[in-house]
Amino acid sequence: MLMSITAIIVGLILLVWSADRFVEGSATVAGHFGMPPLLIGMVVIGFGTSAPEMVVSAIAATQGNPGLALGNAYGSNITNIALIIGVTALISPIIVHSQILKKELPILTGLMALSAWQVWDGHITRIEAIVLLLVFVVLMSWTIWQGLAKKTDALGQEIEQEMAQRSMSTGRATFWLVTGLLLLVGSSRMLVWGAVNIAQLFGVSDLIIGLTIVAIGTSLPELASSVIAARKGEHDLALGNILGSNLFNTLAVVGIAGVIQPMAVAPEVLSRDMLVMSLLTVSLFAICYGFKGRPGRVNRIEGLLLLAAYLGYNLYLITNIIGN
Numbered sequence: 001m002l003m004s005i006t007a008i009i010v011g012l013i014l015l016v017w018s019a020d021r022f023v024e025g026s027a028t029v030a031g032h033f034g035m036p037p038l039l040i041g042m043v044v045i046g047f048g049t050s051a052p053e054m055v056v057s058a059i060a061a062t063q064g065n066p067g068l069a070l071g072n073a074y075g076s077n078i079t080n081i082a083l084i085i086g087v088t089a090l091i092s093p094i095i096v097h098s099q100i101l102k103k104e105l106p107i108l109t110g111l112m113a114l115s116a117w118q119v120w121d122g123h124i125t126r127i128e129a130i131v132l133l134l135v136f137v138v139l140m141s142w143t144i145w146q147g148l149a150k151k152t153d154a155l156g157q158e159i160e161q162e163m164a165q166r167s168m169s170t171g172r173a174t175f176w177l178v179t180g181l182l183l184l185v186g187s188s189r190m191l192v193w194g195a196v197n198i199a200q201l202f203g204v205s206d207l208i209i210g211l212t213i214v215a216i217g218t219s220l221p222e223l224a225s226s227v228i229a230a231r232k233g234e235h236d237l238a239l240g241n242i243l244g245s246n247l248f249n250t251l252a253v254v255g256i257a258g259v260i261q262p263m264a265v266a267p268e269v270l271s272r273d274m275l276v277m278s279l280l281t282v283s284l285f286a287i288c289y290g291f292k293g294r295p296g297r298v299n300r301i302e303g304l305l306l307l308a309a310y311l312g313y314n315l316y317l318i319t320n321i322i323g324n
Contacts, residue, residue, distance in 0.1 A: 001197075001198075001201060003194075004193075004194040004197035004198050004201070005194065005198070006194070007190045007193055007194030007197075008191060008194035008195060008198065010187075010190060011187045011190035011191030011194060011217075012187075012191060012217040012220070013187075014183055014186070014187035015052050015056075015184065015187040015188060015191060015217060015218065015220075016052075016217075016220045016221055016224070017183070018179075018180045018181075018182075018184045018187055019180065019184060019221040020180075020221060020224070021176040021177075021179060021183070022051060022177060022180030022181055024173070024176060025173045025174065025175070025176030025177030025178075025179075025180055028170075028173035029173045029174055029177055047248065050244070050245045050248035050249060050252065050253065051181075052184065052188065052217075052218035052221060053072055053073060053076050053219075053245075053248070053249050053253045054248070054253050055184055055185055055188040056068075056069075056072055056188045056192060056214060056218055057069035057073055057253045057254075057256065057257040058256050058257060058260060059185075059188050059189055059192050060192050060196075060206075060210070060257065061256075061257040061258075061260040061261040061263075062260055062261070063192065063196070064261065065192070065196055065206045066206075066257060066258075066261045066264070067205055067206035067207040067210060067263070067266070068192065068206040068207070068214065069210065069253075069257035069261075069263070070124070070207065070210065070254065070257065070263055071207040071208065071209065071210020071211040071215065072210040072211075072214045072215055072218060073249045073250070073253040073254045073257070074215075074249075074269070074273050074274065074277055075212065075214070075215025075216075075273070076218055076245070076246075076249050076253075077246045077249050077250065077277050077280075077281075078211075078215070078273070078277050078280060078310070078313065079215050079216055079219040079310070080219055080222055080242045080245055080246055080249075081242065081246070081277075081281065081306065082306045082307065082309045082310030082313070083216075083219070083223070083306075083307065083310045084219065084222055084223045084226050084227075084242060085242055085284070085303065085306055086304065086305075086306035086307035086309075086310060087226075087227065087303070087307065088226045088227055088229075088230045088303070089230075089298040089299065089300055089302060089303025089306070090300055090303045090304065091227060091230050091231060092230040092231065093298060093299045093300055094230065094239055094288075094297060094298040095297045096239055104243045104244075104247065105284065105285045105288060106285060107139065107247070108243060108246055108247055108250070108281055108285075109281055109282055109285045111135075111247065111250045111251065112250070112277065112278040112281050112282075113278075114132075114135070115250055115254070115274065115277075116274050116278060118131075118132075119265045119269055119270050119274060120270065122264065122265050122266075122267065123262065123263065123264055123265060124254065124258045124262060126258060126259055126262050128258065129254065129255045129259045129262070130255070130259060131255075132250075132251045132252075132255035132258065133252065133255035133256070133259065136247075136251035136252050136255060139251070191214065191217065195209045195210075195213060195214050196209075198213075205266075207266060207269070208317060208320075208321060211273060211317060212314065212317060222242060222245050225241050226239075226241050226242060229241070239288065272316075276309075276313050280306070280309065283306075284298075287302055
């Protein structure tokens with residue numbers, strides 16, 4: 001048991017550190033090759049901050065633990081909206097200026113409907129996983145087109161300012177990109193091994209472990225980057241981290257895991273986890289979209305409500321575990 005707990009703790013620490021190195025290295029390399037800042041923020045950073053979820057879920061599916069993979073994806077989405085946006089809004093109310101982010105919100109809401117439809121019958125088949133990956137490719141193509149066509153945007157300006165503060169040589173950036181990726185894989189394997197052992201020891205399902213411990217751990221890079229961005233007044237970047245991560249989680253993370261290992265979905269995923277995830281996404285859409293020409297925003301009261309929803313959801317999970 002001690003080894004499993006140590007593996008989880010060390011794995012999480014290395015996961016967060018390596019993900020940060022990977023994001024910083026890949027964003028800098030992309031900038032050196034002339035990629036527009038807006039595109040770096042929407043694609044490169046979005047991919048980098050979701051890399052922990054992708055690697056952890058892929059390894060979990062490969063090792064025959066699809067419940068851990070699905071719980072990681074959906075749990076990370078819930079954590080991103082309720083915990084991370086909630087904490088970020090308490091630090092500094094989030095004002096949404098970027099038109100790109102406002103376009104992503106209704107898309108993300110639609111993806112929740114697609115996900116609910118797929119888990120309705122209690123399975124995510126390999127074909128359904130391929131559909132998720134195809135939708136992901138289409139959306140990434142649209143995102144790249146938007147990023148190349150729209151030269152100026154509030155999100156792009158914040159990304160440009162952030163990159164100017166973290167300048168490094170191409171060689172050093174490449175080193176951190178490769179090193180971060182290798183450590184990301186190694187720490188993910190360590191985390192999955194420890195999480196599965198703990199689940200088996202206490203008789204808790206892989207799904208619950210994925211929704212809680214693993215989801216929080218793989219969401220730590222988003223928490224750190226969003227809080228830092230909010231303290232600097234980079235509100236669009238803070239929200240962009242979350243929207244990009246949830247889009248990657250819903251499509252790429254579940255899609256990759258489902259292609260590796262088709263997943264049987266427990267009934268409570270639809271009635272509990274999918275319901276909470278969808279309600280949080282719809283509430284975020286209603287809060288952030290903005291109406292009558294005014295920018296959307298997440299104020300401190302709304303942030304507190306999101307945090308309360310997150311605590312309530314996790315308390316419900318814990319009481320279920322104790323009850324069983």
